[in-house]
Amino acid sequence: MMQVLSNLMVGQPWYLLWSLLALFPLLMKNYPAFPYPSLARLPVDALSIWIERLWRLLGALAMVCIAMGLSGIYWAENIVERVGSGAHVMIVLDRSASMNDDFADPQVGERESKMAAARRVLQDFVSQGREDMLGMVTFSTSPILAAPLGGDRQAVLAGLSATEAGGMGFTAVARGLGMALDYFKGRPVTGSRVVLLVSDGGAYLDAKTQEVLRNMFQREGASLFWLYLRSANGASLKVAPAEGDEDAYPEYQLHRYFSTLGTPYRAYEADNPLAVERALADIGRLKNKPVRYYQTAPGRDLSWLFYLLALLSACGVLALHLTEVKKWRSA
Amino acid sequence: MPGGSMDFRGYVPFMQNPDPRRIDVRATLRSIPRNLMSRAFYERGAVDVVAVLDLSASMDFSGLGNKLQQAADIAASIAWSAVRHGDNFSLIVCDDEIRKDLIMPASHRQGLAQEAHRTVSQAMIRDGASASALTQAVEHMSRKRALVFLLSDFHFEEQFMLAALNSLAAHDVVPLVLWDSAEYQDMPEWGWARVRDMESAGVGSLFMRRSMATRIRHAYLQRRQQIAEICRQAGAHTPFFSGNQFNAEQLSRHLLEVC
Numbered sequence: 001m002m003q004v005l006s007n008l009m010v011g012q013p014w015y016l017l018w019s020l021l022a023l024f025p026l027l028m029k030n031y032p033a034f035p036y037p038s039l040a041r042l043p044v045d046a047l048s049i050w051i052e053r054l055w056r057l058l059g060a061l062a063m064v065c066i067a068m069g070l071s072g073i074y075w076a077e078n079i080v081e082r083v084g085s086g087a088h089v090m091i092v093l094d095r096s097a098s099m100n101d102d103f104a105d106p107q108v109g110e111r112e113s114k115m116a117a118a119r120r121v122l123q124d125f126v127s128q129g130r131e132d133m134l135g136m137v138t139f140s141t142s143p144i145l146a147a148p149l150g151g152d153r154q155a156v157l158a159g160l161s162a163t164e165a166g167g168m169g170f171t172a173v174a175r176g177l178g179m180a181l182d183y184f185k186g187r188p189v190t191g192s193r194v195v196l197l198v199s200d201g202g203a204y205l206d207a208k209t210q211e212v213l214r215n216m217f218q219r220e221g222a223s224l225f226w227l228y229l230r231s232a233n234g235a236s237l238k239v240a241p242a243e244g245d246e247d248a249y250p251e252y253q254l255h256r257y258f259s260t261l262g263t264p265y266r267a268y269e270a271d272n273p274l275a276v277e278r279a280l281a282d283i284g285r286l287k288n289k290p291v292r293y294y295q296t297a298p299g300r301d302l303s304w305l306f307y308l309l310a311l312l313s314a315c316g317v318l319a320l321h322l323t324e325v326k327k328w329r330s331a
Numbered sequence: 332m333p334g335g336s337m338d339f340r341g342y343v344p345f346m347q348n349p350d351p352r353r354i355d356v357r358a359t360l361r362s363i364p365r366n367l368m369s370r371a372f373y374e375r376g377a378v379d380v381v382a383v384l385d386l387s388a389s390m391d392f393s394g395l396g397n398k399l400q401q402a403a404d405i406a407a408s409i410a411w412s413a414v415r416h417g418d419n420f421s422l423i424v425c426d427d428e429i430r431k432d433l434i435m436p437a438s439h440r441q442g443l444a445q446e447a448h449r450t451v452s453q454a455m456i457r458d459g460a461s462a463s464a465l466t467q468a469v470e471h472m473s474r475k476r477a478l479v480f481l482l483s484d485f486h487f488e489e490q491f492m493l494a495a496l497n498s499l500a501a502h503d504v505v506p507l508v509l510w511d512s513a514e515y516q517d518m519p520e521w522g523w524a525r526v527r528d529m530e531s532a533g534v535g536s537l538f539m540r541r542s543m544a545t546r547i548r549h550a551y552l553q554r555r556q557q558i559a560e561i562c563r564q565a566g567a568h569t570p571f572f573s574g575n576q577f578n579a580e581q582l583s584r585h586l587l588e589v590c
Binding site for chain 1: 389390391392394484486488513514515516517518519520521522523524525526527528529530531533534535536537538539543546547550551554
């Protein structure tokens with residue numbers, strides 16, 4: 001109860017002074033009344049006494065409620081602790097121009113660009129009722145934050161819809177990953193942290209960048225899932241290229257580098273839309289320890305409630321007034 | 332009361348007026364069963380008639396009638412009747428104190444009735460005044476046994492009513508109760524009314540409805556019996572309850588019955 005009351009906040013407290021007017025109906029004495037020779041002759045009647053009390057109370061209530069309404073009373077925004085069973089997932093989505101291409105193994109009858117397939121499957125993934133905390137970073141030449149890590153799925157979905165504009169530019173994997181990892185920084189580790197990289201190709205990372213990324217992954221304790229959407233001319237991660245040809249296959253090099261991160265890493269190679277769905281379903285099944293996080297509930301305006309109460313009280317007073325005897329005589 | 336004057340009152344059984352000189356043979360022969368009858372006469376002369384008027388704030392109530400107006404009518408009627416018989420009439424008006432400005436000393440001069448009417452009907456009733464001086468009214472009367480008409484609405488506490496009547500016990504007291512039918516009968520039938528006590532200035536809430544009207548009527552009926560009971564205890568005559576208007580004939584009949 002006390003907690004409920006402590007969340008009641010008032011916008012303009014000085015308006016509450018108006019509620020002193022409530023004393024007026026409570027203490028009023030000089031209202032018009034019929035002179036009667038002796039009240040001792042009249043029988044004591046509980047109903048009459050309570051009607052008088054009700055009249056005063058309703059008057060006072062109307063005053064107080066109007067004062068409360070004027071003062072702009074509201075529920076303060078309060079921090080709600082929520083327990084989520086799921087992971088903290090940062091989606092890192094490749095928006096480079098190559099994402100507009102088809103899969104390596106297009107199935108007959110359904111040709112779908114990699115971007116469209118990824119978008120469709122990710123939308124399903126995001127819309128699932130799991131209480132994951134989600135965030136999204138898209139990247140091409142440079143990373144763009146689509147949605148910060150949190151429980152707001154609408155923001156992520158909106159970010160996904162925005163990718164319909166089509167991809168462009170190059171594939172700057174390192175910067176995208178770095179930005180995603182930044183959102184884990186300084187947050188309590190209340191669930192396992194996952195970076196979900198969705199891309200169709202790799203990029204060379206120089207030694208310095210590799211070192212920085214490795215440090216970040218280890219510091220934040222985030223595991224990495226790479227959903228590799230293989231292009232028609234893309235290399236498979238499973239097949240090691242011939243000796244001396246490593247430089248021609250940045251994807252394979254990236255795969256090798258991720259394996260050395262020192263945190264859990266899995267790669268899913270998808271060469272058609274179905275494989276994408278399977279991979280995401282796999283990730284979705286991951287059992288994690290419950291996630292504890294705090295959410296800010298927005299403040300709610302309550303003045304309408306008090307205006308309504310004031311209106312009802314005033315109606316009550318009016319109804320009592322209408323029953324009043326206007327003239328002392330028998331009908 | 333039996334008297335010795337020449338104002339013939341009627342025939343009464345001999346034992347009520349045991350004066351052999353008054354025996355009437357013809358009346359005796361007419362009586363069935365045969366009874367010795369004698370002639371009775373009004374007492375002539377020195378009867379002091381006093382009207383004691385309660386001028387407390389509650390007498391200001393005007394419902395269907397006006398209590399003060401009615402009191403003026405009654406006082407004038409008593410004065411006229413007294414003067415006609417050569418009796419002394421005096422008027423004593425009380426609220427919190429004896430109202431010296433309104434008092435009329437004993438007299439039987441002509442025009443007394445008009446003067447009494449004017450005095451009472453133009454009397455200023457003071458706000459919130461009670462009738463506490465009623466017990467002092469006797470100090471303004473002669474010691475001789477007098478016929479006292481006590482005009483009041485009798486809205487006092489029982490203790491005070493008994494004290495006031497006891498203070499007048501040396502006299503023949505006829506209580507005249509002035510109640511307006513708007514007090515207990517002709518009330519609003521339904522609705523909420525706030526009422527203010529005319530004397531104590533207290534306020535009350537009254538939600539009028541059928542059961543409430545019944546209860547109020549019942550309360551007044553009980554009050555009526557209570558007043559009669561207290562008058563009986565104090566040795567006064569049976570009280571006369573006037574209606575909204577003064578009816579001289581009813582009062583005369585009442586007086587004939589009780590005196």
